[in-house]
Amino acid sequence: MTDVMEADLSSEDSIEPVTIDHIVPDDLEVGAFIIYEGRPFSFLHKDEGCAPLIFKSETGPPRLIELLPTEYIHKIALGEIKRPGRKNIAGLNAEPESYRHDEKFEALPKKAREVAGLKDLYVEEFARRIRDAEERGERFARNETNALIVREIVDAALPKDVHPPAMRSARSILRWLQRSELKKGSPMANVHGNYQRPYNRKISQRVLDLIATIIREQADTLPHALRPGIIRGQVNTKIKEINLEESLQIPPVRTTTVTSEFNRYDGWIRLAATKGKHAADLEFGAVGKLVRPTRINQHWELDHHSIDLIPILGSTELGQMLSKSALGRLDITLAIDVYSGYPVGFYPSFEGTGLLPSLMCIAHGVQEKTYVAQRFPHISGSLLAHGKPTKVRFDRAREYVGRQMARSLRRVGIGFELARPRFPDDKPYIERFFGTLENDFVSWLKGRTGSSPRDRGAANPAKEAAIELDDFVALLHEYFITVYARRPQRGLDWETPEQRWLRGLRNYKPRLLTPDEQARVDVLASIEVKVNAGREGIQWRNKHYQSPELQSIRRTSGNFGVRKNSMTPLIGRISLRDVGVIFVSVPNTDTPSEIAVPCTAAAAHGRTVWQDEVVQALLRQKKKNPQSKIDYEDGFSALFRRSIGCMGIKTDKASKLGSSRGAVTAARFTGVMVDGVCKHALTRLVRDGTALDLFGQLAAQDKSQAVCEENINAINTDDEDIVDIYDDMPADEIDMSDLLGEED
Incomplete structure (x- = not known):
């Protein structure tokens, strides 16, 4: 259209009217091929303005054809030009059923559409010969002889870079023709059945996880003698034990199932035999899937998330309304038990990402949630998860890779592991949980912001905000307890997280905080610092801490006695929620103990x-x-x-x-x-x-x-x-x- 745009606009006679012949049909690109007069042609180019489309032949003697876009569209509609894998323009005048078939066809994978389009070439050639014979008063029979003739003609017309279907016998071509006639020429007629019907897996996820677990275990004991037959025998033995213990009827696995899973682990097995399982995990990850733990509290996943909601401040506990003005989006730090899928701990706050929300979330997950019945008596049920996990997995954010996180978890005997950089699949369960939380819960609340401007639409979250902060906490508890924890999940073999957690309690007793750990204030949500104590006490960040107990420690602290002017080095612990007190570890004692040393500035008490x-x-x-x-x-x-x-x-x-x-x-x-x-x-x-x-x-x-x-x-x-x-x-x-x- 350049010649049109560059025309002299001062004269109306010099402007050439724009027609369909000025444009290139949107289904054509350079190299696209068509079937015209029984021969394949590829599209070369089109000059600007009202110029024809130029095609060149791909087989036989060199030949160029020129067709105006209107001619091309007309021949497509009449069926004189075929485009493999493309909808026929005649389908625009079809019935609604054909429209639905076309929509399904366009939604299929590209490979499925290409294969179906190639089959349609044989069908259309067969149908064309039937119509031509009827016009001459003859009959082109639907038999294998004629099917072979059609196959030879179409095979010869295909371009060199297009491979015909592998299974194109005479009987197959006749079946394609029959399906197309029964479905009235629908493009879905010759699409493979696996693309049209959903595949419902009959093998439970638990059996597949069991196969993967035994493969990983045997990689240590029998790395060179690992065979599908050995794995199958051990899996079936384990299935019998599970059926007896849990009164289930899991059928034994077949050799084909074990072999298929074994082949997926082939690369992992080879590398694990030479360099160990750790190196194999780093190279192959989990070979496409992560195996769930075998008991509760064996593995937690933890992460931060910004909730797509704007709440209001609301009223106090005594009912005094403070403000109805909209705040900003709040964040939540959440931990989930991978074995049961149960949300073990969470901490909604305005702290963003940091050490405090992470440690408070873990502390909430460890404790027994007896407060639910007192704070929210209207909720039918309680949060069941409690106890210390064996390890917590989180990403490599700054608060997670620092020493304070490791020290806090070490104080209570919790391990941790870091996810690999740029591998979000290392924490799939917590990431998927956040998506469910937003779509299933937050999206129904007033003041939701949506995950994007398109999702938010014309809503004004700041003006629509009506959920008070404490009401949001109550709704969050009710959703976790009565909805999410009691809904069957496919990944749990259609068990609910609550059922999986209760079943896990029968075989494992959660580790609670010891009495000494419970006696220590904010044993998790605190930081360790190295301090020096003198006659004037401890100075930390422009604050002074002093007490008689601290001076008593100095008198019995080994080489640093009262007769020396040297400072006494000590280890202190400061709560992230209260800098008004430092908890000093008493040195040279058989059992760990602490003393509380208050800050001399009263205004610092209770400050984070x-x-x-x-x-x-x-x-x-x-x-x-x-x-x-x-x-x-x-x-x-x-x-x-x-x-x-x-x-x-x-x-x-x-x-x-x-x-x-x-x-x-x-x-x-x-x-x-x-x-x-x-x-x-x-x-x-x-x-x-x-x-x-x-x-x-x-x-x-x-x-x-x-x-x-x-x-x-x-x-x-x-x-x-x-x-x-x-x-x-x-x-x-x-x-x-x-x-x-x-x-x-």
Whole structure:
């Protein structure tokens, strides 16, 4: 169409009208071949403007044909030109049933359509000869002799790079013709049956996993004598034992089944025999599948996920409504037991990804969930999973590869393993669980954001948000207990996760935290630090810790006594949720023990590690002393007041809402949901707000209706009036810089 675009637009007579002959049909590309007059031709090119399509012959003497696009379309419609694997244009005038057949045909794999298209060439040639004979008053019989004639003609007309069907005997061609006539020329007539009907596997996944497990076990004992027959005998023996123990009727496996699975492991077996199973796992992964563990708590998978939902802050435990303004998206860290598929632990929060949500999730999974009956009495059932896992698998995020994660898990006797980089299939169960959670649960809630703008559509999650944080926690528990855990799953041989977990309890007793571990505050969600204790106590991040018990340790700590001025090196443990206390390990004792050493600054008690970092950053920005108790308390109070304003809570000063990310950071600083799902989502917010006497001020304000209406109008400001303070801010500065702005 270049000649049209370059025409002189000043003269209407010089503009050539655009017709179908100016374009190339969308089913043609260079090299595509057609069957015309019984011979194959390939498409060469088409000149610009109203020019013909040029084809060259692929067999016989060289020949070029020229057809205008309108001629080409007309001959396609009449059947004079055939395109293997393409729908005939005559199908546009077909009945609705033909339309459905065409849709099914286009949805098939490319190879299936190509093979069916080749078969249609033989059928169409046979049908053409039948029609031509009828026009002459003759008869072209449907017999094997004529089928062989058709086969020779079509084989000779096919291009050299196109291979005819392997099974094209005379009887096969007659069957193709019969199917096409019965289905009225549908393109689905000669598609192989395996592509048309679903294949329902009759062998249970448990049997296949059993075969894989025995192959891996025998790779250590009999690597050179590993044969399908040996594997089959051991598998059938194990099946008999399972049938007796669990009163099942699993049929014995056949040789073909074992051989098929054995062949899949062939490369893995060879490498495992020479370099070991670990090297084979790194090279081949799990050979297309991961074998489930054989008992509960043998293997957990853990990961973070951003929930596609915007909640509101809601009301306190006593029913006082704080804010109905929309917050930002919250995150969830979740662990799942691979054997049963049961969600063992979870931690929804605004902490994002980090060490705190990971360790709090594991701590929640280990404990017995007795709080469910007290907090949510309306839920029929409870979270059954508990106990320490043998190992936890997670990816290579920064919080997972650090030393603090390994130290925390070592304190309670939990192992871990890292997934391979750029291999998401190493954690398939937790990744699939997140997809189910979004589609099956979150997508039905008000305020959902969707996973993409297309999924969100015309919805406005910030205006539609109506789910309170604590209500979301209750709904999450109800979904896990009454829906997900009680729904049969194909990967569990149509058992429910609850049934699989209860069956696993009969053969394995979960490992609980020991009494010594339970006595240690936040034994998991804490970090270990090396500190030096002197006469003035311990100094850590501009905070001082002192107690008589600490000085008593110094007097009995070996070479570092009171007569020396040297500092006493010790190991301390600080909770990620409270920097106000450091737990010091007592040296030279037969059993591990700790003493609690409080911080001398009362304002630091109850602060998380991240809150402490933000407060100290503010003090440094304001040229204040981070070690000053008064400055620390004033800094925290200023940031806390600003944070509750960002979340839409009415304060004595009129304040505008920030962006969704600002609300998320504010919720994180005020400690919303930081204590986990065992407590109310706003427990810390109420505690610190009461200590600062903020809620007394709010109650006084509620007595004035005018002030209430003014603040409500300020909270419900239109989107145009909301100032997003993050647009020009680097991502690594968002967490602190949102709250470190200048005071009004």
